[in-house]
Amino acid sequence: MSPDPVRVPLLRLNQGIEIPQLGLGVFQSPPGDATYQAVRWALEAGYRHIDTAALYQNEADVGRAIRDSGLDRKEVFVTTKMWYTEHGFESAQRAAKASLERLGLSYVDLYLIHWPRVDPPSLRLDTWRGLEKLQKEGLARAIGVSNYTIRHLEELVGHSTVVPAVDQVEFHPFIYDPTLLAYCKDHGILVEAWSPLTRARRLDNPVIVAIANAHGKSPAQVLLRWGVEHGLIVLPKSVHKERIIENAAIFDFTLRAEEVAKLDALVDDQRVGMWNPATIP
Numbered sequence: 001m002s003p004d005p006v007r008v009p010l011l012r013l014n015q016g017i018e019i020p021q022l023g024l025g026v027f028q029s030p031p032g033d034a035t036y037q038a039v040r041w042a043l044e045a046g047y048r049h050i051d052t053a054a055l056y057q058n059e060a061d062v063g064r065a066i067r068d069s070g071l072d073r074k075e076v077f078v079t080t081k082m083w084y085t086e087h088g089f090e091s092a093q094r095a096a097k098a099s100l101e102r103l104g105l106s107y108v109d110l111y112l113i114h115w116p117r118v119d120p121p122s123l124r125l126d127t128w129r130g131l132e133k134l135q136k137e138g139l140a141r142a143i144g145v146s147n148y149t150i151r152h153l154e155e156l157v158g159h160s161t162v163v164p165a166v167d168q169v170e171f172h173p174f175i176y177d178p179t180l181l182a183y184c185k186d187h188g189i190l191v192e193a194w195s196p197l198t199r200a201r202r203l204d205n206p207v208i209v210a211i212a213n214a215h216g217k218s219p220a221q222v223l224l225r226w227g228v229e230h231g232l233i234v235l236p237k238s239v240h241k242e243r244i245i246e247n248a249a250i251f252d253f254t255l256r257a258e259e260v261a262k263l264d265a266l267v268d269d270q271r272v273g274m275w276n277p278a279t280i281p
Helices: 033-045 060-066 090-101 123-138 150-157 178-186 206-215 221-227 240-246 257-264
Strands: 010-012 017-019 049-051 077-082 108-113 140-146 168-169 189-196 233-235
Touching: 010 150, 017 233, 033 240, 060 090, 077 090, 090 108, 090 123, 108 123, 108 168, 123 140, 123 150, 140 150, 150 178, 168 178, 178 189, 178 221, 206 221, 206 257, 221 233, 221 240, 221 257
Parallel strands: 049 077, 077 108, 108 140, 140 168, 168 189, 189 233
Antiparallel strands: 010 017
16 A cells, blocks of 8 residues: 655745645656656655656656646646757747647746856856746746856846746755855755765765664655755655655654764765766856
8 A cells, every 4th residue: 555645845936936845856767658657656656846858858758647647737846947959049948848848738837947058158148038038928937947056146146137946956965065055045046956866876875874774764765854954855766666655755754953964074076967067167
């Protein structure tokens, strides 16, 4: 018997809508039945936030799973992203409309610039203005960015009337960036953590394991709870039903301040992602 669906807290974005603090990420979830079934299991488990992207080539499977779930469209928060090759005012709008067609949806809840492409700042700002137009047209309820450093965020904040709702970045104890967190907090930007479980590469760290044992939880649950304690939106990825359910069971315990501090101290700047956005001018 499956457990009762989890109740996920909602956070308010600076653009006036609410976002579930836990979402299912589908990066590297194979297009087709694997992604479709993972989304169905997540929605059955109580997830109400699905994060995809044009790059992942599984938007159609996400949309089909949402429609087949029987849930009202308004109950599911859907994020997708434009790839860096689509920068530009018109290109960004075309990319978003193509994503909507693949998703089979009339709007997304959050549309993101996936990477701050190596471009003149003027082109990146044109891209953002393309997203602002999408929002005004009702095709995206909120707009934001992904993999932006403080430098890239300052570029937007200094030349735009719309502050990004979120910055989605690699974030876990080994890539802990309190300076970015503080900047985003000061500007009302929520931070979303991709690969919050380090793609399972560092779940055997003895500090994480000891804290997990102390709470009767798994190392993955401890990492996700650490993100929640820092006010992050966490986006774990899995195509396994048991893991999807396990990853949602993070709202029935808290970490002690000293445990959070021990996890913070694990930072070593060893990324699981291939690219470091800090190298992009």
